[in-house]
Amino acid sequence: MAIKGIKFKYLLVILMLYVTSTIGTLYMLFPYTILLYFNRKLYHKLCDYSLQIWFGFAVFLLEVFCGIKIHMHVSKVNKYESKKSTIALMNHRTRLDWLFYFCILYRLNALSQIKIILKDSLKRIPGPAWAMQTALFIFIRRKWTEDQIIFDKFIDYYNKIEKKFMILIFPEGTNMSQDSIQKSNKFADEKNLPRYEYVIHPRVTGFNHIFKRMYSNEQIDCIHDVTVGYRGGKMPERETDFLAGNMPKEIHFYIDKFSCEKIFEDKNDKPKSEILEEWICERWKQKEEFLKKFYNQEQLENNYETNASTINKFYLTMYPIFWFFSLSLIFLLTYYNLFVRSFLLIAFSFYFYQQFISNNIDNFIINSLK
Numbered sequence: 001m002a003i004k005g006i007k008f009k010y011l012l013v014i015l016m017l018y019v020t021s022t023i024g025t026l027y028m029l030f031p032y033t034i035l036l037y038f039n040r041k042l043y044h045k046l047c048d049y050s051l052q053i054w055f056g057f058a059v060f061l062l063e064v065f066c067g068i069k070i071h072m073h074v075s076k077v078n079k080y081e082s083k084k085s086t087i088a089l090m091n092h093r094t095r096l097d098w099l100f101y102f103c104i105l106y107r108l109n110a111l112s113q114i115k116i117i118l119k120d121s122l123k124r125i126p127g128p129a130w131a132m133q134t135a136l137f138i139f140i141r142r143k144w145t146e147d148q149i150i151f152d153k154f155i156d157y158y159n160k161i162e163k164k165f166m167i168l169i170f171p172e173g174t175n176m177s178q179d180s181i182q183k184s185n186k187f188a189d190e191k192n193l194p195r196y197e198y199v200i201h202p203r204v205t206g207f208n209h210i211f212k213r214m215y216s217n218e219q220i221d222c223i224h225d226v227t228v229g230y231r232g233g234k235m236p237e238r239e240t241d242f243l244a245g246n247m248p249k250e251i252h253f254y255i256d257k258f259s260c261e262k263i264f265e266d267k268n269d270k271p272k273s274e275i276l277e278e279w280i281c282e283r284w285k286q287k288e289e290f291l292k293k294f295y296n297q298e299q300l301e302n303n304y305e306t307n308a309s310t311i312n313k314f315y316l317t318m319y320p321i322f323w324f325f326s327l328s329l330i331f332l333l334t335y336y337n338l339f340v341r342s343f344l345l346i347a348f349s350f351y352f353y354q355q356f357i358s359n360n361i362d363n364f365i366i367n368s369l370k
Helices: 008-037 040-065 097-107 120-124 128-134 144-160 178-190 205-216 239-243 260-264 272-295 318-336 338-356 361-367
Strands: 069-079 085-090 114-119 138-140 166-169 220-231 250-259 304-306
Touching: 008 040, 008 128, 008 239, 008 318, 008 338, 040 069, 040 097, 040 128, 040 318, 069 097, 085 097, 085 205, 097 114, 097 166, 097 220, 097 250, 114 120, 120 128, 120 138, 128 338, 128 361, 138 144, 144 205, 144 361, 166 205, 205 220, 205 272, 220 260, 220 272, 250 260, 260 272, 318 338, 338 361
Parallel strands: 069 250, 085 166, 085 220, 114 138, 114 166
Antiparallel strands: 069 304, 220 250
């Protein structure tokens, strides 16, 4: 079924994600708020568990309901297992790369650790924005003088509460489009660099700053370099493509895990920022060559071990079952019970006040730490 280019199946996915994130925030996350003043670690642990249930539901919708095949390939060479927090770097082929990456995090058992950097404008979406702020995703304003302060505030907070996390960064700054490719080519010409066809020249300022802060706090020991490639079907360039059902048949993620010490090995004569800039530019050069072979279906180097692409669908089905019974019970109790309706009003008022009158939910959480 399609309505003016919108397929009902994919519209239903968006509606289910919106409803579950909103209801889940009001009825599951809000009750934990009081713990911020008594047991902050328990608060974050419970919130992470609840958010993982929603992330798992998103994985179900993508892989089972929409039928997208996800393939995870892990490097046989660069396979350092992190004991601390990590940074995940990824090429930004489409505006939905971050959503598809949930499927990889599910396989890595890292859904509760992910922190995504998003545009500040997304804070204005009632419901999902409340959940994302409770998850302490990082919202930036694209003004470096302000953004570096935001990065430091969040990273230092994670350090104070001794929380292990993974920050997903798209060094290219934006997804591939005709406009971004033209800007990348202009930059390459000015710097006497090669033009890229399958990636965009990376920006290193934000990544360098985040790494430097985490490294000085002794929070990080590993960087994940993720290369994503799409095959079959259609490329979902924008969110509207998702609604139209323009989806790939397969998505491949190639993951290299680098020890920080290995990156800096035998390079003590250079500043770490310079080493990182050279390293990330070299990685993007390799991505360009790799993706050229990938999209031209040439033989790829046998440097990756392909993990089982299939997942336990029975276990994954537990997520929609949970949400079905939870939402059914919540709607019934809200309809018949005055106390539950009063609780809903209090929860909604809290989030409305924090978003539109006060200083947003994420700042409330961070600033509540004395």
